[in-house]
Amino acid sequence: MTVLWINLAIVFLCSLLSRYFSRTLELNGSLVSLKPNKLLAFGTLISFILVSGLRNNIGDTPFYVHTYNITDFTWDLIKSQDDIGFGILQLILKRYSDDPQILIFTTAFITNVLIIIGLYQYSRLFELSVYVYITGGLFLVTMNGIRQCLATAIIFTATKYLIEGNWFKYIVVVIFASLFHQSALILIPIYFLVRYKAWSKATLILLLFSGLIVLGFNQFSSLLFSAIQDTQYGVYSNINEGGANILRVIVFGMPLIIAFFGREKLREIYPESDIIVNMAIIGLSFMIISMGNWIFARFNIYFELYQIILISWIVKVFREKDQKLVYYAIIICYLTYYFFESVINLNIKYGSNYLG
Numbered sequence: 001m002t003v004l005w006i007n008l009a010i011v012f013l014c015s016l017l018s019r020y021f022s023r024t025l026e027l028n029g030s031l032v033s034l035k036p037n038k039l040l041a042f043g044t045l046i047s048f049i050l051v052s053g054l055r056n057n058i059g060d061t062p063f064y065v066h067t068y069n070i071t072d073f074t075w076d077l078i079k080s081q082d083d084i085g086f087g088i089l090q091l092i093l094k095r096y097s098d099d100p101q102i103l104i105f106t107t108a109f110i111t112n113v114l115i116i117i118g119l120y121q122y123s124r125l126f127e128l129s130v131y132v133y134i135t136g137g138l139f140l141v142t143m144n145g146i147r148q149c150l151a152t153a154i155i156f157t158a159t160k161y162l163i164e165g166n167w168f169k170y171i172v173v174v175i176f177a178s179l180f181h182q183s184a185l186i187l188i189p190i191y192f193l194v195r196y197k198a199w200s201k202a203t204l205i206l207l208l209f210s211g212l213i214v215l216g217f218n219q220f221s222s223l224l225f226s227a228i229q230d231t232q233y234g235v236y237s238n239i240n241e242g243g244a245n246i247l248r249v250i251v252f253g254m255p256l257i258i259a260f261f262g263r264e265k266l267r268e269i270y271p272e273s274d275i276i277v278n279m280a281i282i283g284l285s286f287m288i289i290s291m292g293n294w295i296f297a298r299f300n301i302y303f304e305l306y307q308i309i310l311i312s313w314i315v316k317v318f319r320e321k322d323q324k325l326v327y328y329a330i331i332i333c334y335l336t337y338y339f340f341e342s343v344i345n346l347n348i349k350y351g352s353n354y355l356g
Helices: 001-019 040-055 061-070 075-079 082-094 103-122 126-133 138-142 146-156 159-164 167-178 182-193 201-215 217-227 234-238 246-263 263-269 271-288 294-317 318-343
Strands: 022-026 028-034
Touching: 001 040, 001 126, 028 294, 040 061, 040 103, 040 138, 061 103, 061 126, 075 082, 082 138, 103 126, 103 138, 103 146, 103 159, 126 146, 126 294, 138 146, 138 294, 146 159, 146 167, 146 182, 146 294, 159 167, 167 182, 182 271, 182 294, 246 263, 246 294, 246 318, 263 271, 263 294, 271 294, 294 318
Parallel strands: none
Antiparallel strands: 022 028
16 A cells, blocks of 8 residues: 555645646636646656556456456457457557556556546646545546446546537547447436436436335346346346445535535536536436445446546535635545545555566
8 A cells, every 4th residue: 555655645745736836717807717737737647657557456457467468369359359449459559568567557547647637627626636536446446447447537538528518529439438348338328317407306316216226126136137137247147245335325425415505606616517416416326226236336437537526616615714624624534534445444455566
């Protein structure tokens, strides 16, 4: 964990200084946008890429290393696979090097570049988003579910089209991302679900539906796993390691509770917040469902980045004199959660052939 703790300190300091030396854009005396310093933000990005790209363990990283070592990637093999995009990527990389570290570094590079650029563009408090990206656990997840997180990062670049309502460009990006992980296709119908005002009746129905699924989870899971048994995800029907930790559900839910009570102020300072909130609500719904089986938490990966953006804005819905207290409370609470999950619960050990 030493390297991960050092990385947390470096990226938080760089991103904090990046916002401190930011460029503020105003129109008629009103704040239009606040752009963090690009050079310091680049320092944040470099730390993420090096720590993630030079690892040799965590999650299913050894599996990808082993597969890269033993597989002779050919076009016939790639065409027989479901996620052909990832196969093509490995085919290209293996022409340059047989060292599997090139695969780990390349995926880490693409994933973190796309995610950090997105957080840079849409976050109100850039350093808080960077901080929660780590302490909320998503950075660790990117080193575990490599293919899905790569697909997530690609779709995250289409946030602009999601906000603008350009369904065609958004769907094109989603289809491209699905070449790396087919579950990304779930974002196509999701696009039409989030185009409504946050906290409407549809929101309440969605959360109520999630709760009902948990209560009748045995029946729901039987129907779902029967539907996917002939797909590459059919193997999940044989996995039963219990539900997601209730603490994770609470952590995901708290920012949305704050956003609900400050919804009018949030719309005032961030007009596009309805879509961000709706994406976070859908993520929470999957987290609630995952209390029946943790595998459903995997779908939340596609929505967690929007929760991170939301957290960077909810500080501003409080009175100005209270904002500093809320900011520090978020820092302390997420640090505590990170320590509990990574050190006590998961006992994460970071390994690298390059970093001490």
